[in-house]
Structure formats: C-alpha cells, structure tokens
Amino acid sequence: MNIVVLVKQVPDTAAARTLSETDHSLDRANTDLVLDEINERAAEEALTLKETTDAEVTVVSMGPDSALDAIRKVLAMGADRGIHIRDDRLQGADVVSTAKVLAAAVRTVADVDLVLAGNATTDGQASAVPAVVADLLGLPQLTHVRALALDAGRVRAERETESGQVTLEAPLPALVSVTEKINEPRYPSFKGIMAAKKKPVVTIGLDDLFPDADDTGFLVTRTRVLEAVPRPARVAGVRVTDDGSAGRQLAAHLIARKLL
Amino acid sequence: MPDVLVLVDHDGERVHKSTYELLAAARRLGDPAAVLVGTPGTSARLKESLARHGATGVHAAESAEAGEFVGSLAVDALLLAVRTVSPAAVLVSATTDGKEVAGRLAARLDAGLLIDAVDLDSSGAVTQVVFGGSYTVRSEVSHGIPVIALRPGSFEPEEHPVEAVEHELVLPPIDPAGSARVIARRATPAGDRPELTEASVVVSGGRGVGGADGFEVVEELADALGGAVGASRAAVDAGYYPHQYQVGQTGKTVSPQLYIALGISGAIQHLAGMQTSRTIVAVNKDPDAPVFAVADYGVVGDLFSVAPQLTREVAARRGVA
Numbered sequence: 001m002n003i004v005v006l007v008k009q010v011p012d013t014a015a016a017r018t019l020s021e022t023d024h025s026l027d028r029a030n031t032d033l034v035l036d037e038i039n040e041r042a043a044e045e046a047l048t049l050k051e052t053t054d055a056e057v058t059v060v061s062m063g064p065d066s067a068l069d070a071i072r073k074v075l076a077m078g079a080d081r082g083i084h085i086r087d088d089r090l091q092g093a094d095v096v097s098t099a100k101v102l103a104a105a106v107r108t109v110a111d112v113d114l115v116l117a118g119n120a121t122t123d124g125q126a127s128a129v130p131a132v133v134a135d136l137l138g139l140p141q142l143t144h145v146r147a148l149a150l151d152a153g154r155v156r157a158e159r160e161t162e163s164g165q166v167t168l169e170a171p172l173p174a175l176v177s178v179t180e181k182i183n184e185p186r187y188p189s190f191k192g193i194m195a196a197k198k199k200p201v202v203t204i205g206l207d208d209l210f211p212d213a214d215d216t217g218f219l220v221t222r223t224r225v226l227e228a229v230p231r232p233a234r235v236a237g238v239r240v241t242d243d244g245s246a247g248r249q250l251a252a253h254l255i256a257r258k259l260l
Numbered sequence: 261m262p263d264v265l266v267l268v269d270h271d272g273e274r275v276h277k278s279t280y281e282l283l284a285a286a287r288r289l290g291d292p293a294a295v296l297v298g299t300p301g302t303s304a305r306l307k308e309s310l311a312r313h314g315a316t317g318v319h320a321a322e323s324a325e326a327g328e329f330v331g332s333l334a335v336d337a338l339l340l341a342v343r344t345v346s347p348a349a350v351l352v353s354a355t356t357d358g359k360e361v362a363g364r365l366a367a368r369l370d371a372g373l374l375i376d377a378v379d380l381d382s383s384g385a386v387t388q389v390v391f392g393g394s395y396t397v398r399s400e401v402s403h404g405i406p407v408i409a410l411r412p413g414s415f416e417p418e419e420h421p422v423e424a425v426e427h428e429l430v431l432p433p434i435d436p437a438g439s440a441r442v443i444a445r446r447a448t449p450a451g452d453r454p455e456l457t458e459a460s461v462v463v464s465g466g467r468g469v470g471g472a473d474g475f476e477v478v479e480e481l482a483d484a485l486g487g488a489v490g491a492s493r494a495a496v497d498a499g500y501y502p503h504q505y506q507v508g509q510t511g512k513t514v515s516p517q518l519y520i521a522l523g524i525s526g527a528i529q530h531l532a533g534m535q536t537s538r539t540i541v542a543v544n545k546d547p548d549a550p551v552f553a554v555a556d557y558g559v560v561g562d563l564f565s566v567a568p569q570l571t572r573e574v575a576a577r578r579g580v581a
Contacts, residue, residue, distance in 0.1 A: 038510070095375070096367045120510070126375040127356065128363025131331065135364040140440040141330070144356060146503075157440075159330070161356040162455065162504055162512065168330065170440035180510055181503055222372035222403035226385060229396045234535055234554040241547075242561025247569025250541065251577070253557055259518050259539060260485075260577060 001055035007039035038118030040185035075196035076188030082201035099132035104209040130177035140170030262290040262348035280417030293317035311424035321429040354409035371404025461487030468523020508533035526551025
C-alpha cells in the first residue's frame with residue numbers, strides 16, 4: 001500500500017490575519033503558521049492504515065520554506081517520507097493551480113493506492129481542492145468523510161454534508177478527504193521527532209513537475225482582486241443584565257428594529 | 261444577450277430556493293439557462309418553476325443513475341452545456357457539493373473560479389467576505405469562462421416568467437474506476453426548519469446550554485421565530501447537537517438577518533462563521549464572554565429564563581398578528 005497525505009500550513013486561527021497592501025494576498029510573514037488541524041486528522045488516518053496494512057506514507061505539502069515544518073510534524077507522527085513543493089511562482093496560487101500542482105506531485109509517487117486530505121483548510125475555505133485533485137487524477141472522490149474502511153481493494157466511506165449522510169464505495173486507488181470527526185490525531189513522540197530529522201524529504205518546483213511547460217505557461221491564478229477593504233470591526237451595542245424581564249425587553253428591541 | 265448557466269439544486273420534486281437566487285443573480289449578466297441533472301422525468305416536473313424564475317432554457321441531463329455519483333454528473337452536464345452555448349458565466353450555489361462541482365468544472369475549463377461570492381455586478385465582478393468578515397474583497401475572473409459559486413441567501417429570488425426552451429444533454433458513460441458510488445443514503449432529519457445557510461433567523465446554542473436536553477430551549481425559540489438551529493463547536497464536540505448544525509470556521513458560515521447566540525462564549529472560530537449576520541443577539545451568564553464584543557444586543561443572564569421568555573413574547577405576537 002502506498003498512501004499520500006496532502007497537508008497545508010495555515011495561519012493560526014487564534015491570531016489576527018491581514019492582507020498585504022501590495023497584492024492583496026495573505027500576509028504570511030506576519031502570522032503564526034501551523035499545520036492545519038484537519039490535515040493532522042488526515043495524517044492520523046493514514047498512520048492508522050499504515051499500522052494495519054503495512055503502508056508506506058508519503059506526506060506532500062506545497063508552500064514556502066516554512067511548509068517544511070508541517071511536513072516534519074507529520075513525519076514525526078510516523079509518516080515515512082516527504083515531498084515539499086516550493087516555487088516562488090506559486091505565491092497566491094488559486095484552487096485550480098494548487099490542485100494541478102498537488103496532482104502532479106501525487107503522480108511522482110509510484111503505485112498510489114490512497115490519497116488522503118482534509119476536507120477544507122481553515123484559511124481558504126473553498127473546500128474544493130481535494131475534489132479537483134481527484135478529478136485531475138481520474139480517481140474516485142470520497143470527500144467530507146467521517147469514517148472509512150479499506151477492504152479487498154475497495155474503500156467504503158461515510159460522507160456527511162448539509163444535504164445528509166451517504167455511504168460511498170469505490171475501487172482503489174481513490175482520494176478521500178476527511179472531516180474533523182474522523183479521529184483524534186496523535187501527538188508526535190520525542191522518539192518520533194528525533195526520527196523525523198533523518199527521514200527523506202525531497203524539494204521540487206514547477207520545472208520538475210511540469211518539465212514541458214514553457215516559461216510563461218503555468219498560470220497561477222485565473223482571477224484578479226480589484227479591491228480589498230478591511231471591514232469595520234463590529235462594535236458592541238446595547239448591553240443589559242437580566243432582572244427577570246430581559247426576554248421581554250429583547251422582544252421589544254427586536255420589534256422596534258422590525259426583526260420580529 | 262449571452263447565456264449564463266445556472267446549476268439546478270433540487271430534490272427531484274422541488275427546486276431549491278438557492279437556485280432561484282442564482283437565476284436572479286444570473287440575469288445581471290445575461291439570459292439565465294438552467295442545467296439540470298436528475299432521474300428521467302425530473303425536467304418535466306421542474307421546468308415550469310424554473311421558467312417562472314427566468315430560465316430561458318433548460319439543459320437537462322436525465323439518467324437513471326443520477327444521484328448515485330456525488331457531483332460527477334453535474335460536472336459532466338455543465339461541461340457539455342458550456343460547449344453548447346459558450347456562456348458568459350456559470351453559476352452554482354456555494355454548498356458543499358456546489359463548491360466541489362465548481363472547482364472541478366473550473367479545472368476542466370482551465371477557468372477562473374470565484375467561490376463564496378455574496379454579490380455580483382453586471383461586469384461579472386463579485387464581492388466576497390473573507391477571514392470571517394474582516395475583509396470585503398471584489399474580484400473578477402481574468403482567464404476563461406467565470407465559474408462562480410454564490411453563497412446561498414445572498415440574493416432574493418425573483419419571479420420573472422419566460423418561455424423555457426428545453427435541450428437534452430447526453431452524458432458520457434460513467435467510468436467505474438474513477439467514480440465513487442452512493443450505496444446507502446440517510447437524509448438528515450431536517451424537520452420543518454429552514455436550512456441553516458438559507459435561514460433569515462438562526463438561533464444557536466453553545467456549551468452553556470448544558471446538554472442535549474437543553475437544546476429544546478434553543479429549538480423552541482428557533483421555531484417561534486421560524487428560524488434554523490445552529491450550534492457552536494463546543495456544543496457539537498460535547499455531543500449536545502449534531503455536527504451538520506455547527507456554525508463557525510470548521511462548520512457552516514451563516515449570514516442571517518438575525519443571529520441569536522445562547523450560551524455561546526464566542527471563540528474566534530465561531531465568530532468567524534456568524535459575524536456577517538445583520539443583527540447579533542447574545543445571551544450569556546458570563547459578562548466577559550467575547551461574544552458580547554460583537555453583539556448588537558447582549559443580555560447578561562441565564563439563557564434558561566431569557567430564551568423561554570422571548571419565545572413566549574414571540575409566540576404571543578405571532579398569535580395576535
């Protein structure tokens with residue numbers, strides 16, 4: 001079994017996030033970066049499968065130098081090797097470009113049985129990259145999954161979205177994106193952290209992934225930001241302490257504002 | 261006028277309101293044309309209501325296997341329709357499924373993708389609210405046919421009766437090696453409440469509700485207001501309420517006219533999912549709860565006395581009205 005886990009480093013949601021003045025892209029230099037929590041769960045699922053199926057787990061991340069920290073964390077959790085896609089031209093990459101690059105990186109791993117990812121990153125929230133990667137690789141997509149099982153070359157998964165729950169089944173190889181319900185990720189052990197330093201990580205760029213593209217051929221974004229305006233922070237309004245009539249006062253307030 | 265393709269969300273019998281919103285938005289760019297994937301007979305059932313909301317064409321892909329493959333047939337159908345009419349844009353609802361369909365279509369067209377738009381102007385530029393409401397961004401597509409996922413609830417449905425011309429789309433065969441099949445389906449018991457992302461009123465409960473039983477108070481207020489029920493991550497993680505009702509960074513983003521937070525302290529991840537609501541009301545025992553910093557109306561008090569009193573007031577008013 002060969003499993004590929006796609007992970008992303010994101011700004012810590014507990015910290016403020018700002019857009020850069022120059023190109024309206026996320027100002028990553030001024031934010032704390034962490035391995036996205038949902039990706040830890042995708043990694044956990046891969047490592048659980050590794051224990052039962054003797055799989056080799058490759059962790060893939062696209063991003064600047066700091067993305068290596070995210071890869072090392074998953075290696076410390078127990079993954080076997082890493083692929084770091086690092087290319088300055090990928091700054092501000094859109095969903096389509098990101099998916100093309102990730103799909104090309106997955107193709108460099110021989111005989112992949114399963115690609116695992118988180119269902120949505122906490123920064124972009126487009127929640128579309130895993131589906132697009134599957135589409136580009138021609139793999140069945142089982143996205144937004146809260147439970148999965150492999151058996152006899154097939155994957156069965158419980159998908160949960162706002163439109164309900166379905167059980168999906170597909171032959172391997174397949175792509176699965178997991179929700180935060182799937183498991184509780186393990187913490188890297190000290191031994192794991194030490195071992196991770198010796199595990200192989202290859203760094204590749206666009207020229208490695210798309211050797212036939214001409215210099216200008218790779219389109220990183222197909223959209224343009226015209227304007228980015230900080231919204232005024234919400235300010236606290238009326239505040240009352242309940243003296244036994246707050247429910248009635250609140251009703252009156254909502255009626256006065258035509259909300260009831 | 262160029263065509264603007266709109267992907268139809270439906271349950272086989274009824275077109276979802278979010279589709280009428282897309283048709284209203286599409287008219288800003290051209291003539292809306294619906295793309296419909298369903299089992300045989302679906303188009304005949306839904307065509308009239310689509311035409312009443314402005315669809316000048318219905319491109320129908322009917323297959324006995326519709327619904328057995330998440331999103332795949334919709335991507336194929338939209339791609340066929342795009343090749344047929346060269347539209348000015350393709351609009352889908354920014355639901356979980358819709359965002360995936362939009363992404364896959366944009367990749368196949370090598371086209372610009374704009375997800376979670378809350379407004380759209382006649383030039384095709386969209387407005388998005390990012391980072392939990394901290395920035396408003398206007399963007400446009402610079403390459404290819406714009407593929408736009410509009411957040412449900414951002415547009416008002418409009419009746420605009422037209423004649424709809426029907427076109428048949430013949431889908432390519434499904435590749436069994438490249439597709440996951442739906443082998444069982446359990447509908448989310450939605451009851452009579454509106455869908456969370458579409459509701460104009462949302463009442464959410466947090467850890468302060470104290471347990472699954474305590475959510476009755478939340479549900480009763482939501483029902484009195486004709487609203488949807490939401491929950492904070494803390495409440496979901498504690499098992500008080502099902503995951504699909506989670507509002508926040510890792511749950512759903514909602515933007516109703518009125519958001520009432522009961523017993524929710526206001527972790528930043530929760531605020532990110534609701535702070536574009538028009539009016540925010542918070543009830544919490546803790547006067548230092550961060551939710552009060554964003555609330556238009558904050559009540560420091562016990563939700564178990566404040567919420568039922570509000571419910572009775574609302575019910576009394578509805579009774580009189």
